[in-house]
Amino acid sequence: MRKSRGNAIVYIILSVLGIIWVLPILWVIMTSFRQEAGSFTPYFFPKGFTFQNYINLFAENTTFNFSRWFSNTLIVSVFSCVLSTFYVLSVSYTMSRLRFRMRKKMMNIALVLGMFPGFMSMIAVYYVLKLFGISQSLLALILVYSSGAGLGFYVAKGFFDTIPKSLDEAAMLDGASKGMIFRRITLPMSKPIAIYTVVTSFMAPWVDYIFASVIMGDSYENYTVALGLFSMLEKEFIHSYYTRFAAGAVIVSIPIAILFVLTQRFYVQGITGGSVKG
Amino acid sequence: MAGIRLQNVKKIYDKKFTAVHDFTMEIKDEEFIILVGPSGCGKSTTLRMIAGLEDISAGELYIGDKLVNNVAPKDRDIAMVFQNYALYPHMTIYKNMAFGLEMRKVPKHEIDRKIKEAAKSLDIEQLLSRKPKALSGGQRQRAALGRAIVRDPQVFLFDEPLSNLDAKLRTQMRTEIKRIHNELKTTFVYVTHDQTEAMTMGDRIVVMKDGYIQQIDTPQNLYNNPVNLFVAGFIGTPQINAINCKIDKCKDKLCAIVGKYAIEIPKKISEEKSLDKIIGKNVVLGIRPEYTKIAKDGIKAKVVISELMGSECYIHMDIGKDRIISRTSTVLDAVSGEAVYVKFDMEKAMFFDEKTGIRI
Numbered sequence: 001m002r003k004s005r006g007n008a009i010v011y012i013i014l015s016v017l018g019i020i021w022v023l024p025i026l027w028v029i030m031t032s033f034r035q036e037a038g039s040f041t042p043y044f045f046p047k048g049f050t051f052q053n054y055i056n057l058f059a060e061n062t063t064f065n066f067s068r069w070f071s072n073t074l075i076v077s078v079f080s081c082v083l084s085t086f087y088v089l090s091v092s093y094t095m096s097r098l099r100f101r102m103r104k105k106m107m108n109i110a111l112v113l114g115m116f117p118g119f120m121s122m123i124a125v126y127y128v129l130k131l132f133g134i135s136q137s138l139l140a141l142i143l144v145y146s147s148g149a150g151l152g153f154y155v156a157k158g159f160f161d162t163i164p165k166s167l168d169e170a171a172m173l174d175g176a177s178k179g180m181i182f183r184r185i186t187l188p189m190s191k192p193i194a195i196y197t198v199v200t201s202f203m204a205p206w207v208d209y210i211f212a213s214v215i216m217g218d219s220y221e222n223y224t225v226a227l228g229l230f231s232m233l234e235k236e237f238i239h240s241y242y243t244r245f246a247a248g249a250v251i252v253s254i255p256i257a258i259l260f261v262l263t264q265r266f267y268v269q270g271i272t273g274g275s276v277k278g
Numbered sequence: 279m280a281g282i283r284l285q286n287v288k289k290i291y292d293k294k295f296t297a298v299h300d301f302t303m304e305i306k307d308e309e310f311i312i313l314v315g316p317s318g319c320g321k322s323t324t325l326r327m328i329a330g331l332e333d334i335s336a337g338e339l340y341i342g343d344k345l346v347n348n349v350a351p352k353d354r355d356i357a358m359v360f361q362n363y364a365l366y367p368h369m370t371i372y373k374n375m376a377f378g379l380e381m382r383k384v385p386k387h388e389i390d391r392k393i394k395e396a397a398k399s400l401d402i403e404q405l406l407s408r409k410p411k412a413l414s415g416g417q418r419q420r421a422a423l424g425r426a427i428v429r430d431p432q433v434f435l436f437d438e439p440l441s442n443l444d445a446k447l448r449t450q451m452r453t454e455i456k457r458i459h460n461e462l463k464t465t466f467v468y469v470t471h472d473q474t475e476a477m478t479m480g481d482r483i484v485v486m487k488d489g490y491i492q493q494i495d496t497p498q499n500l501y502n503n504p505v506n507l508f509v510a511g512f513i514g515t516p517q518i519n520a521i522n523c524k525i526d527k528c529k530d531k532l533c534a535i536v537g538k539y540a541i542e543i544p545k546k547i548s549e550e551k552s553l554d555k556i557i558g559k560n561v562v563l564g565i566r567p568e569y570t571k572i573a574k575d576g577i578k579a580k581v582v583i584s585e586l587m588g589s590e591c592y593i594h595m596d597i598g599k600d601r602i603i604s605r606t607s608t609v610l611d612a613v614s615g616e617a618v619y620v621k622f623d624m625e626k627a628m629f630f631d632e633k634t635g636i637r638i
Contacts, residue, residue, distance in 0.1 A: 166364035169331050174378030174429070175352040184377075188368045 032246035039242040053247035064241070066248060068221065069228035072138060074255070076224060077206045079142045084149035084201035089194065092156035093182050097168060110151050118148065119210050126214055136219040141212060145205040159193040160186065195266045199259055206256065225252050280342035280355075280432040281307040281465060282328060287337035289323050289489075297323045299489045301337070310459050310466045312480035315512070317471060320489040322437055325469045329358050329435050341433060352381075357426035358435040361442060363418045365410040365425070372406040375425045389428075396427045399461070400454075416447045420454075427458065436468040440475065452478055473513050477501070485509050507635035510564050510628065516592055519570055519602040521563045522632070525556050534563050534627075537598045539577045544624055551629060551638050561638065562630040567592065567605035569623035572612075576621035581612040595620065 027044065034041070035048030057066045095107060125144060129135040134143075163186060171181045187194060209226040216222050223231070229248045232241040282305040289298040298320040305311050313321040326332040328339065330351030339346050346354050357378075365374050372393060379389045397403045400420045410418055419439060426434055436455070440448045456479050459466050470476055476483045477497045485492040485500065485508075493505045497513075504510035510518045523534040523541075532548040533540040541563075543553065572593065579595035579602065586609065593604045593612055597620070604620060612618060629638040 164362060164364065166360045166362055167366065169329075169351075170358070170360060170364040170425075171366070171377070172331070172351050173329060173356065173358050174425075175381035176377075180381070185366055189366075 028246050028249050031243055032250045034243045034246075037240055037243060039238050053243045054251070057244050057247050057251070063237075064228060064232060064244075065220070066225075066228060069223045069225050070251070072222060073206060073224040073226075073252075076138055076141045076145065077202050080145035080149075080205045081198060081202040083142070083146035084204075085194070085197050087146065087150040088153055088156055088197050088201065089187070089190075091150040091153040092160055093186060095153055096157045096160035097165075097186075098178075110153070114151050114154075122211065122214050125211075129215060136216055136222060138222055140215050141205065141224070144211050144215065145208070146201075149201060156190075156193050156197055159190055163189055191266045195263045199263055202259060203256060206252075281305050281309070282433060282467070283338075283340040284324075284328075285338040285340070287324070287327060287339055288335045289320070289327060289332060290335040297489050298327070301491060303484065303491070303494055305465060305467065307465055308463050310456075310479060310481045311468065312476040312483045313467065313469045313486060314471065314473060314476040314483055315486035315492075318488075319486040321469045321471075321484075321486050324486075325358075325435055325437055325467060328433070328467060329356055330354050354433075355431050356433045356435055357429045357431040358437065359419075359422050359426050359439045361438040363410070363422045363442075365418060365421055367410050370407055370409055371402065371413070371421045371424075374410070374421060375406075375428050378425065378429050392428045392430070393424075396424045399458075400424050400427070415443055416451065419443060419451060423455070423458065427462070431464070433465045433467065434462075436466065436470075438470055439468075440470070441472070448475075455479065474515070477513065483513075485512060503637075504564075504628070505637050507562060507564065507630040507637075510630070510637075514566060516567050516603045516605065518564050518566050518628075519600075520630070521565070521597060521600045521602060522560065523563045524558065524560050525553055525629075527557055532557070534561075534624075534629075536563070536577060541577070541622060541624060543627065547624070547627060553629065553638070556638070560632045562632055562635070563622075564628040564630055565622050565624075565626060567603040569626040570602060570604040571621050571623070572604055572606060572610060573619050573621040576619040579618055579620050581614050581616045581618055583614050584610060584612045593618075 030044065030046055032053055033049045033051070034046035034053070035050040036046065061067060095103065126135060129140045129144075134140045167185055167189075168181050171185050176184065205224075207226060208224075209230065212224045212227050216224070216227060225248065229245055229252070232238070232245040232248070284301050284303050284305075287298065287301040288296065290296050301320075301324055313324060315321050323332060327334050328341075330346070330349065334347050341354055341356070365371075366377065369377065375393045375396065376389050379392065384392075393406070394403070397406055400423060402417060402420050402424060405413060405417055405421065410421065413421065419442075422439070439455075440451050443451060452475060455466075455468075468475075468479065477500075480497060482494060482496055483500055484494045487508055493500060493509045495503075500509060500513045504513065507520060511520065521536055523536045525543075526533050526535050526540070528540050528542070531545065532543045532553050534543055535541075548554065577597055579597045582594040582596055582601070584594070585592040590605055590607050591609050593606065593610060595602050595604065595618065602620070630636065631638060
């Protein structure tokens, strides 16, 4: 009796939280289908529904070239994702499995560096990129997003640490090289953490605004969606483009949603079961 | 097929801690060698040095005639069975066994043939398509054995392979491993802390303690002629009785004085060991429980507890400060606290130096 009452309270709290969470998303989706223009309406459900916002988003590219921005973002995210994943997993594996001088110190330095927010280095990064003549380019963005990724090795390293060392040793005696052990033994066993790394390193550049805005400046051509969508909210555009902005926001969330749906089945527990006694 | 030669092999960790001191021994081809000792004695470290998983700090290691100090583990042509099986969890048993062969670029049909053969001999044919998770402990250890066998290595290394199994399975696997050794006719080096495993499986046993070799000998010799008190105590269950005593003269013979009792030492032993030179010295008398009998007269002892093992009975007793055990086949209902008399079969007595523990 007491338990079910407790459960009821928990469910009520969860429901309220759920509604609070879902409401803004619903609202954006509603707005994206709204027929009447204007930024703010005193009502939740639109008076008329239309697909025109979505069509215009891609069709009209004189003022805002959304399809270009979208492909920019996709390129940057995919490349950063591949590079970052490679960096993170390599560094994690190295820190977890290889023993070399300065290993502990390097891990500590990484920890301390990780405490500073990335945008502290923003201005310096901007000038460095300018020095190389690659500011305002997609390459610059890819470099910025992926090159620091190796510092975020802690989670994956923690996971690798849980894989028994005797597996590596068995593979070593079986004739596998370090690289082979990583590819054929460690990685297949680390699917959850590899997927986690992929998802996070795809999402970070996909949704980043600060670095993109500093590096791209006024280069409209090379804008990412975050920058582009935000520029729709400037004073002179906001009234006529607000619903289109909402449509853009919905589009932007689609790749991430797809990524999650595709990868969530890999988050399987107990993947190491049966390898060693336990 | 190859023998192994260890020449003054040493393992020093972090320039401070020496795990293995001057390990020198020659392991013959096709020999079954057991490294045994309490935990932390350096037995596993020695095995891992042979495998190449640990660097050798000093000394030389030969497999066959080849110096392998700086040869990578994969090029040493050895296979190892780990205590925790170390099967690759994401691969089927078949893939597990094939992995090492694939790495060595063995042709596919050859791999298949070898795996089928090994699986048949280990009776795991029906498990080949399963993953390790779906196997019981015993089956996993068989699979791990199979993975080693298909490689056809010169030397097999076992790092406490049976410690994770229950008692019944352990006995079963013991005979299994022994059978495999007879079939394969390869050199086996086997690490264990279980002296029963050591006694039943090994051709020769290396007893280690604190990184030093104590004795290398056949099981029977270790039991009958231990070089020191440690080996005497480590080999044999229940443990050898160690009784503090003093060598003294009584009439024309020598005696071991235990408390107020004088136990005559047979002439043969006292002459062989020239005990007359240490008259008056305190020594440790070692005598196996099966040579310690409950009798009508003899040394008075107080029963602490008696353990009934079915076919035999262990009676724990106190003589003065020393705890001794008698192993008898007759069931004796000794109540704790009861006073009994014990007699030693002094023909089987051993004497050890009181301080160093070295056999006299």
